[in-house]
Amino acid sequence: MSTQSTIYLDYASTTPVDPRVASKMMEFLTPEGEFGNPASRSHRFGWKADEAVEEARSHVANLVNCDPREIVWTSGATEADNLAIKGVARFYKNKGNHIITSKIEHKAVLDPCRQLEREGFEVTYLDPDDGGLISAESVKEAIKDTTILVSIMHINNELGTVNNLDKIGSIVREHGAFFHVDAAQSTGKIEIDLSNIPVDLMSFSAHKTYGPKGIGALYVRRKPRVRLEALIHGGGHERGMRSGTLATHQIVGMGEAFRIANSEMSKDHKKVNKYHQEFIEKVKEIDHVYINGDTDNKVPNILNVSFNFVEGESLIMGLKDIAVSSGSACTSASLEPSYVLRALGRKDELAHSSIRFSFGRFTSDDDVKNTLDILGNVVHRLRELSPLWEMHLDGIDLDEVEWNMH
């Protein structure tokens, strides 16, 4: 089966590499290209590669308005999150052992926090409000003398909701702890000005922003200086924070992707915003549909919808030839419904019934039209198949039913 006939609406999962990025990357691989090791100081192969790496670093820094020397290359946002959280906690462990994060973070943040708990740290997991936002007040309440690090995501990957970094960061800074932000979903979607917000560490990913997989970066603030213990040793690359030969082609790809994101952000935004509007209008015509996440504080490239009385995975199967993702248990390896949606305090069945649509640079008007043309019909037919829908129509309150649990 050709995947080209399938409509791709899963940009929050990953994006294709922009062809402009791919062609730039090709210049750094073959014998004709600049294949040198950026750490080679003794010949032009090394110098040229190093030049390309530093140019890419500037492109990343420009997008988020920081000093290029504050950017550390990693293998992706997961490594950047690990380096920030474990690196800071272990370096400052004599200062305190308390970390604050939230229940709706990506696993790349939650799992390092779990690891630190095993190492003796204490972690507070904040609840979001029912719109999926982490309030500055809840951070303030949780913070204590022993708090050394607060890690809160910028844009939630399932909901598209945007946390207020300025407010949260001010509280963290006032207290003297470090503030880490997972911004894997943010680049090219929303303005980030690190010279103006109190953030100490920020994680980035290339492949969510039309760059290649396998490369990311961690912003580590210089003033006030943040120090961290490296996870990977050997060679002292990246000022000792992350050793290993730099992957020039990947780095160049990330740089180019972020350069393009910087110049085309408003164009990209305009496009997805139109699709978001069209989707919301059409989806609202269907009964018993819930948009998950605070719609006033949300990016338009992600839209998470629960179609009540329909199970998400069957809806995905019904929407064949359309690639989307679901918070349904059946689509996860763990057979658990989305922990993010559950943290919003909604009923589990709304998590089972959720679909995440995410749009991007290469989404076409036809992609959106064709999806919306069949969506209502597929939901309708699955409801005809659903005993829950039948009971609902009969006026039965599903919360009052004694279910025969398995």
Add this chain to the structure above:
Amino acid sequence: MAYSKKVVEKFENTLNNPEAFKVGRFDPKEMNVGTGMVGAPACGDVMKLQIKCEPKGNTHVIKDVKFKTYGCGSAIASSSELVEMLIGKTLEEAKAIKNIEIVEALELPPIKIHCSVLAEDSIKQAIEDYEAKQ
């Protein structure tokens, strides 16, 4: 996860021709109807199965079946597969149906065996309900 072709076909056929695939309901109060409902919305799957039977010799035979399923694609396909197996069977034969038959017919992956168990339980419950009425 990639489904077997059989699950996809069964799911799509059921979705596209619900009547032909016995989607629907009988009046549960009728004396010749047995209803079974298993699963829970919070777990992501609920299957409702109804059998319409008539006496034959010293047993009863399933003359018609209706079902509705809320659940993933393989839960819907498993229900539909079970329904096909039931018509014309005596209650004893229907009771003897094991989930493994559905697993094999649909080539369900291990992680989806649960769906076939749900189907097996629904027919057991429907027969119990029917027998209680007789």
